[in-house]
Amino acid sequence: MPEKITAENLVSEIMETIAENVPKQKSVSFLEGDKSDTVTSQFNRLFGRQKPLHRLFGGGKSADVLLWRNKKISASVLAGATVIWVLFEWLDYHFLTLVCFAVILAMLAQFLWSNASGLLSSRSASKPPRLVVPNDLFVNIGKTVGVEVNQALEFIQDVALGGNLKQFLIVVGCLWAAAIIGSWCNFITVLYIGFVAAHTLPVLYERHEDQVDSFGHQVLDQLQHHYRKLDTGFLSKIPKGKIRVKKFE
Template identity: 45%
Template sequence: MSDHEESKIESVMEKITEKFHGDSSSSDSDDDKSSSTLQAKIFRLFGREKPVHKVFGGGKPADVFLWRNKKISAGILGGVTAIWVLFDLLEYHLLTLVCHCLILALAVLFLWSNATTFINKSPPRIPEVSIPEEPILEFAAALRIEINRAFAILRDIASGKDLKKFLSVIAGLWVLSIVGNCCNFLTLFYIAFVLLHTVPVLYEKYEDQVDSFAEKAMVEIKKQYAVFDAKVLSKIPRGPLKNKKH
């Protein structure tokens, strides 16, 4: 076989190899695109793009709400439950509880300090208790940011730009007023606290099933809203400024 024929065969083989690699790379890119589009099409509740842990801030509060440390989460939930039982079921008053706790603590420390003189031991050293400044300032700053954000959302809703959001907020406040009429503030706070410690961890565990069901529910809600818009909202007369814009 001549050198010319060998060079032709090598060039043909190179072309076939390049074509094969090109097809494989294009198929890989197509697979990446299809997988990315498939991931983009996955419905997440409330348009969530981050994991549930990141939604809650990703710090220690998120660990507590999502039961990353079961002892701490169970202790906090048990403590809040005990407070609710004392103040709501047993109708214990806060001032009475604080006074009784102080009486008990002072009596125990006083008796312990005097008992050490009879058994020839040094009296116990009572530790100094002080509230640190930095956590209080961080909590106040975070609370201020959330309150300002809530005011901005309420202002945006009251401006009349989104009728759907306005109606949903009005319906939510109406339901909340009915619930608040049925139980006192402490019970309502306890229910919200228990839901905050149970619903996120259950949602994180079964998020695919919940998101699939929520997607179907949102489709149905949009259909019903479209019917309501066609039969009721579209028949509401618009103001002169809005007609001029249209």
């Protein structure tokens, strides 16, 4: 006699069929109760994301800091940025003043170290550690900044010359919003807001990525719906002329 098809067998067959169509990942170990969540979470990632968030950020120490893998280091970095912002924004410190005070404190600490160790011990005075900045540090920073600036310029020129009106309007809107935000506060505050957002939003997204992805898809669907209405009612009626390029001999 054929076996009775129970609800449990039917669900297991459906899950096996779905799992066969989903690409297998290396070294995946989940509990049996979480299999359905991991399978369904493969489909609706925002912007078609397939890699984990940690890997998208480079997978190194910077990704660990941004995603709070080590809470002490991440909290220390965020607290340090907050202290610097308070000194510049609330206490009206200037950069040169802050640097001079920091150098004075460092010199005072080394002076006390070198003299106190000689007075308290009969042995020879221990030398305080010397701070040496590697020469390649500034070269690497300059190269990294140069690469990022060139990529940003290349992207902006591609958008301006690509002829994609939708992408062009999105970029112009983002730049317009950034200009308005910049008029509300100074450059240091904008940097601090961006720094805090970079250290809080990724970890919050990682913890609630299913809900955020679902909400993001709904927002994108609404934006695409409004864009189609705008394209049908206005943009498609704009006459498009062909640009003739004169040849110079």
